[in-house]
Amino acid sequence: MPEKVSGVAIRCSGLRKRFVSRSSTVDAVNGLDLEVRSGECFGLLGPNGAGKTTTIEILEGLLTPTSGEVEVLGARWESHPDHLRQRIGISLQETRFAEKLSVRETLALFRSFYRRGITPDEAMTLVSLHEKSGAWVGKLSGGQRQRLAVACALLGDPELLFLDEPTTGLDPQSRRALWEILRDLRSRGRTILVTTHYMDEAERLCDRVAIVDAGKVIALGSPAELVSRLGGEHVIEFALEAAPHGGPAGEAGSPGTTSPGEDEYRRLPGVSGVRIDPDGVALTVTEPHVTLPALLARLQRDRLALARLATRHVSLEDVFVDLTGRHLRDEAASAA
Amino acid sequence: MSGPGPFKALLVSRLREFYREPEAIFWVYGFPVLLAIGLGIAFRERPPEEVRIDVLTPATAAAPDGSGAPDASAGAASTLRTLQLDTRFRARPCAGDECAQRLRLGRTDLVVAPSPAGLEFRFDPTRPESVLARARTEEALQRAAGRADPLRVEERPTTQPGSRYIDFLIPGLLGMNLMGGGLWGIGFVLVDMRVRKLLKRLVATPMRRTDFLLAMMTSRILFMLPEVALLLAAGSLLFKVRVQGSLLAVLAVSLLGAVSFAGLGLLVACRAQKIETVSGLMNVVMLPMWLLSGIFFSSERFPAALQPAIQALPLTMLNEALRAVILEGAGLSSQGLRLAGLALWGAVSFVLALRWFRWS
Numbered sequence: 201m202p203e204k205v206s207g208v209a210i211r212c213s214g215l216r217k218r219f220v221s222r223s224s225t226v227d228a229v230n231g232l233d234l235e236v237r238s239g240e241c242f243g244l245l246g247p248n249g250a251g252k253t254t255t256i257e258i259l260e261g262l263l264t265p266t267s268g269e270v271e272v273l274g275a276r277w278e279s280h281p282d283h284l285r286q287r288i289g290i291s292l293q294e295t296r297f298a299e300k301l302s303v304r305e306t307l308a309l310f311r312s313f314y315r316r317g318i319t320p321d322e323a324m325t326l327v328s329l330h331e332k333s334g335a336w337v338g339k340l341s342g343g344q345r346q347r348l349a350v351a352c353a354l355l356g357d358p359e360l361l362f363l364d365e366p367t368t369g370l371d372p373q374s375r376r377a378l379w380e381i382l383r384d385l386r387s388r389g390r391t392i393l394v395t396t397h398y399m400d401e402a403e404r405l406c407d408r409v410a411i412v413d414a415g416k417v418i419a420l421g422s423p424a425e426l427v428s429r430l431g432g433e434h435v436i437e438f439a440l441e442a443a444p445h446g447g448p449a450g451e452a453g454s455p456g457t458t459s460p461g462e463d464e465y466r467r468l469p470g471v472s473g474v475r476i477d478p479d480g481v482a483l484t485v486t487e488p489h490v491t492l493p494a495l496l497a498r499l500q501r502d503r504l505a506l507a508r509l510a511t512r513h514v515s516l517e518d519v520f521v522d523l524t525g526r527h528l529r530d531e532a533a534s535a536a
Numbered sequence: 537m538s539g540p541g542p543f544k545a546l547l548v549s550r551l552r553e554f555y556r557e558p559e560a561i562f563w564v565y566g567f568p569v570l571l572a573i574g575l576g577i578a579f580r581e582r583p584p585e586e587v588r589i590d591v592l593t594p595a596t597a598a599a600p601d602g603s604g605a606p607d608a609s610a611g612a613a614s615t616l617r618t619l620q621l622d623t624r625f626r627a628r629p630c631a632g633d634e635c636a637q638r639l640r641l642g643r644t645d646l647v648v649a650p651s652p653a654g655l656e657f658r659f660d661p662t663r664p665e666s667v668l669a670r671a672r673t674e675e676a677l678q679r680a681a682g683r684a685d686p687l688r689v690e691e692r693p694t695t696q697p698g699s700r701y702i703d704f705l706i707p708g709l710l711g712m713n714l715m716g717g718g719l720w721g722i723g724f725v726l727v728d729m730r731v732r733k734l735l736k737r738l739v740a741t742p743m744r745r746t747d748f749l750l751a752m753m754t755s756r757i758l759f760m761l762p763e764v765a766l767l768l769a770a771g772s773l774l775f776k777v778r779v780q781g782s783l784l785a786v787l788a789v790s791l792l793g794a795v796s797f798a799g800l801g802l803l804v805a806c807r808a809q810k811i812e813t814v815s816g817l818m819n820v821v822m823l824p825m826w827l828l829s830g831i832f833f834s835s836e837r838f839p840a841a842l843q844p845a846i847q848a849l850p851l852t853m854l855n856e857a858l859r860a861v862i863l864e865g866a867g868l869s870s871q872g873l874r875l876a877g878l879a880l881w882g883a884v885s886f887v888l889a890l891r892w893f894r895w896s
Contacts, residue, residue, distance in 0.1 A: 262740060262896065285742035292740065296732035300556040301549055312545035313743040336556075356742070 208274075209360050209391040210236035210259055215268035217254050217415075228254040229265070230415030236393055238359075241386045243406035244395040245516060247526070251415035252395040253293055256364050259393065260290050273360060286315055289353035293364040296345075299338030303329055303348055306337055307355060314356035323351040327381050343374025350381060361385065363394045367401060379405055399516040411520055418523050426519045431472030432484040435512050436491060439480035441505040459504065468494045475521060484514060542743055546751035550725075554759065564721070564763060568713045569770045572706060575832070576775050579701040586626040587669040590638055591616040592649035593629040611650045618680045619648075624672065645669035698780065698863055706771040707858035708831040713763055714790060715825060715851050718797025719818045721756050723805035727814040730805075736896040749890075753798055760794040761787075780865030788868060789861055792875055793854040796882030800850070802889035809894075825851035830859075850881040 217229040229251045236242040244252045257263040259270060261277040261284060270277060275284055297306050307320035324330045327347040332340060340348065346366055353361055363382070367375040375398075382405055386392055396402055402409045403423040411419040411426070419426055427433070440459060465474045465483060470491040473484030485491040488511045499506065521527055540548065554560055593612050612629075619627035630638065630647075638644045639658060646669035647658040655677065659666040679685075729735045738748060764787065771777035779786060804821060808814040828835055828842075829851035838846055846852055853874040860866035868875065 260740060262736065282742055285740075290737075290740040292733055292737055295734060295737040297734065297737075298549065298553055300553050305549065305552065308540075309545045309549045310741060312540055312542045313738075313741040315742075352737075 207238060208235055209238045209240075209272070210234065210242075210393065211269075211271045212259065213269050215255065215258060215270065216266045217251075217258060217263065218266045227415055229258070229268075232268075232412070232415060232417055234410060234417065236391060237408075238391050239386075239389055240407040241382065241392040241394065241405055243402040243409040244393065244412055245397070245399065245402045245409050245520070246395075246412035247397055247520075250412045252397075252412055253364055254415075255412070256362055256393065256395050260288070260362050261285070286356060287358060288360045288362065289356055289358035291346075291349040291353040291361075291363045291366055293368070295349055297337045297348065297352075300336055302334050302336055303340070304333045306348065307351060310352045311355045317356040318354065320355070323354050326354055326384070327351045328377070341374070343370050343377065346370060346374065346378060347381065350378070354385075358390065360391045361393070363392065365395055365397070367396070367398065375401070399520070403516055409516065411516070411523060413520075413524050419519065423516055426516060427514045430484050430514055430518055430522055432470070432486045433514050434485050434488045435514055435518060436483045436485055436488060436495065436509070437480055437512070438495075438509040439507040440499070441507050460498065460502065464498075465495075468498065473522065480508070482518070484518065543747045543751055546743075546748055547754055550751060550755040551758065554755070564713075564717055564759060565766055568709050568763070568767055572702070572709050572767060572770055573774060575705055576702040576771075579705075581700055585665070587624060587646070587665075587672050588644045589619055589625055589627040589669060589673055590630040590635045590644040590647045591619065591627055592632060592635050592647060611655075615648055615650075615655065615677065618677060619673065622676050625676070646673055648673065698778070700775075702771065702775040703777050703863055704834070704859070705832065706767060706775075706777045707862045708855055710764060710767050710790065710862075711793065711829070711851055711855040711858055712826065712831045713767065714760065714793040714854065715797045715822060717760060717763060718756060718794055718799075719801040719804060719822060721759060722752055722798045722801030723814055723818055724801075724811070726752070726802070726805040727808045727811055730809065730894070730896070731811060733896070739895045745895075749802075752802075753795065756798045757791065757794055760790060764790045777862075779862050781861035781867065785861045785866075785868050786858070789854070789857050789871070789875065792878055792882070793850075793858075796850055796854075796878050796885070799882035799885035799889065802893075803885040806889045806892045807894050825849050828852065830855045848877070850878055853878045853881075 211234070213233045215229050215232040215234075216227065219226045219228055232251070232255055234255075244255060246252050254263065258265045259272060261272070261281060264277075272284055273287055277284060301309070303324065304320050307323055311317060311320055311323075318326075321330075321333075324333055327350050329344060329347050329351060332344055337345065337348065350363065350366060353363070366382070367378050370378065379401070382392060382394070386405075386407075394401075394405060406423065408420070408422050409426060410417045419429075421429075462474045462476055465471060465476075465481065468483070468491055470485045470487045471483050472486060473482075475482040475484075483491065483495070492511070517527070591612055593609075593616075616627055616629055619625045627648075630644075635644075635647045635649070635658070639647050639660065642663070645659065645663070645666045649656045649658060657670050657674065659670045661667060726735070729738075739745065768777075768779060768786070772779075800821065801818075804817045805814055808817060828838060828846045829849050830836075831851075835846050835852055835855075836843075847856075857871040857874045857878070860871055861868075
């Protein structure tokens with residue numbers, strides 16, 4: 201094993217990337233600072249277009265930043281490109297490998313580029329792809345292809361692994377299978393940087409998470425830390441039946457409705473946060489068993505009927521909404 | 537170190553991808569041979585065809601008052617008889633309107649009509665067989681009428697392999713194939729890999745880019761060998777097309793052609809982000825050369841003013857060099873200028889391509 205870089209695997213500061221085209225100028229990354237510690241699984245979390253992929257590709261040495269400092273495994277891309285390439289493993293967002301090569305042949309090809317590493321067989325074992333070793337890549341399912349991509353990233357026995365949206369587009373079962381693989385890798389002491397727009401993925405996989413929005417880190421910490429910033433650990437979500445005057449349920453404060461406003465909800469016992477959306481209300485609470493009876497009593501007094509009611513644990517999704525006022529869900533997430 | 541080195545691994549992968557693609561195999565190896573067979577049969581050497589003549593018969597040619605009819609009738613009859621006796625002609629009598637119609641539709645090559653002066657030849661001067669019929673018929677009739685030729689001419693007919701259409705065609709198809717193989721085999725494959733983000737994935741590894749490009753070039757050269765062998769073998773076995781020069785020289789010219797067009801393929805593919813883009817670009821590059829560079833017919837058919845440009849096209853240089861070696865038995869040194877020109881095309885394309893190349 202190569203000697204571990206003490207402490208920090210990735211450090212970047214003041215990272216900016218501007219894409220200039222004829223029609224527009226886009227600052228995909230806009231002053232981003234990051235420090236990934238050796239041995240941790242670090243998540244870059246954010247909606248599509250937040251700058252996650254641009255950031256990870258700069259860190260991977262595939263893009264040059266417009267400005268900013270990048271240090272990977274204690275080295276810089278400009279001075280030690282080959283040295284770094286030998287020590288990291290990369291899985292890009294949707295690489296379509298050659299369809300007419302088998303899994304084993306694809307792995308043998310990628311293995312040939314590294315001076316040292318694991319055998320294709322070992323890589324297949326790590327991602328449980330052994331039974332497909334002779335199958336052409338074109339015949340693999342989406343989940344199997346993603347596992348092949350991860351296996352290709354592992355061939356050089358990397359100290360640092362970059363995974364860009366490894367589970368996007370996979371069915372729940374394949375996602376869970378891939379999580380198992382990544383957890384296993386982390387337990388073997390590898391540093392992993394993973395981007396995702398799935399909150400549950402970040403919560404389950406990552407030691408620390410950076411929430412990225414509009415090219416910047418807007419929050420950083422362990423999933424538990426980030427969640428605790430909301431003040432409560434539970435969320436009560438509900439929606440009201442159509443209000444007497446025909447106004448949409450939950451549209452508090454708008455004229456002609458009798459629904460309670462944000463302040464009224466906040467006055468309920470145990471409520472630390474209130475979010476009112478067109479499709480419902482979410483209360484962040486410390487103790488649901490205290491808040492719920494009070495809420496129900498209040499609604500009954502106003503003769504308001506519930507359309508739905510649910511309680512759940514606070515998630516990173518709530519953190520993101522709290523920070524940005526927007527939902528992280530988008531077409532890609534709802535497709536999964 | 538386990539497994540093969542990166543160059544060998546890349547090359548083996550490329551070869552596997554190729555031979556596992558039946559369509560590619562057909563277009564690279566099957567199609568040119570089928571084309572050669574088809575065209576070779578269509579334009580094969582045929583025995584000299586009979587000259588088809590219609591003789592306007594007096595029954596219909598005669599004037600309504602009947603004057604002069606016996607004269608014309610006798611003349612037409614004897615003309616018909618003379619021509620029918622000669623095996624080179626297929627003469628038949630016909631009536632006025634029918635004659636004109638048959639000539640117009642190309643069912644006959646010549647109409648012989650009696651005229652006050654003696655005979656009248658009606659023919660189409662833009663049709664070679666019509667012109668030939670006119671000359672042959674006049675000669676036969678003049679001789680029959682007692683013309684004595686002042687000069688004696690002896691004929692010695694020869695038909696030699698090397699001057700037939702199929703002989704012209706095989707080197708042209710070889711050149712065309714080398715062009716197509718270089719452009720598609722390199723250009724298309726690279727853009728496809730770029731679209732799949734496979735190029736980007738490869739440069740995300742420690743792979744040396746020179747290994748990758750060298751493997752692409754080498755695979756192209758390896759695919760080229762059966763291409764050349766198949767086409768030459770098909771020409772030789774089916775049409776007895778003989779290679780007059782040395783096979784080594786043919787191979788050397790083909791190799792240079794394959795490498796140069798691979799360079800051009802690299803250039804065409806160096807930035808294209810879509811398959812549609814690269815397909816369009818390749819057609820822009822190849823179409824003029826299909827037409828101008830003497831694949832199916834000689835490029836000398838184009839006006840003299842265009843010749844300098846045509847001769848400077850890489851496929852023209854390749855085709856001419858291949859023809860010189862295959863048909864005339866020329867050595868490589870006599871083709872120095874063309875080969876140098878071809879190499880220059882390849883080298884310039886290669887350098888520009890490497891400069892502009894996008895891996896992602």
